[in-house]
Amino acid sequence: MFIDSEKRLKQLSDEAKKNTEDLEEAKKNSRFTQVSPKGWERVRELLKDSQGISALKLYSFLA
The missing domain is CATH 1.20.5 (Single alpha-helices involved in coiled-coils or other helix-helix interfaces)
Structure with a gap:
């Protein structure tokens, strides 16, 4: 024991x-900050159009 x-x-x-x-x-x-796979997917979506690029700046600032 x-x-x-x-x-x-x-x-x-x-x-x-x-x-x-x-x-x-x-x-x-x-x-x-770690980015999840879903987060990277969102980043790729935002990069596809011109409005998304502006949104991406805000998205990355908040992350």
Whole structure:
């Protein structure tokens, strides 16, 4: 039983370390916005006509 608790403590420690690393990695790119595939599809639609280009400027500003 003691062996299992040691394994569990190690597992919890590893998970905590991974979570900390993930948070630090997320902070590195905090000023970037990810665009979903649906968002890229919308960008391509807006580029097709002249009015869409104006809308694209607003769309990218809001993103």
